[in-house]
Amino acid sequence: MKRTALIAVALLVLAWVAAPVAVTLAGEKSHDLKAEIVSVDPAGKTLTFKDETGQTNTAAALGKAIDTLKSLKAGDKVILTCSDNDKGEHQGISAIRYEKPPAQ
Numbered sequence: 001m002k003r004t005a006l007i008a009v010a011l012l013v014l015a016w017v018a019a020p021v022a023v024t025l026a027g028e029k030s031h032d033l034k035a036e037i038v039s040v041d042p043a044g045k046t047l048t049f050k051d052e053t054g055q056t057n058t059a060a061a062l063g064k065a066i067d068t069l070k071s072l073k074a075g076d077k078v079i080l081t082c083s084d085n086d087k088g089e090h091q092g093i094s095a096i097r098y099e100k101p102p103a104q
Contacts (some may be wrong), residue, residue, distance in 0.1 A: 029084045030094060037076040042069045047093060049080065060092040069097040 035049035038056055045066050048058040061069055062083060070077070081095035 033080045037072050040072045062092040062094045065093045065096045
């Protein structure tokens with residue numbers, strides 16, 4: 001029984017470590033975008049932002065970016081990491097970081 005449990009845990013750890021590599025090998029692309037936050041919807045997991053050209057867009061937050069939504073507010077200057085599929089189509093925002101740390 002202990003051996004079966006140990007093997008199961010080892011397989012789970014291996015899957016956890018291999019997942020980021022699989023995403024990279026699958027051809028997922030990303031790009032960074034400077035933006036200003038217009039509004040945030042943590043419940044809907046979406047973010048509305050204005051890019052450097054002045055165009056306003058709404059996109060879904062993915063992965064770690066979902067946790068960051070709670071700390072954002074309108075007017076924040078951020079850098080968004082946008083995930084694209086292999087055709088270059090926008091899939092969502094995978095990471096959000098402040099251009100300058102917010103004033104405390």
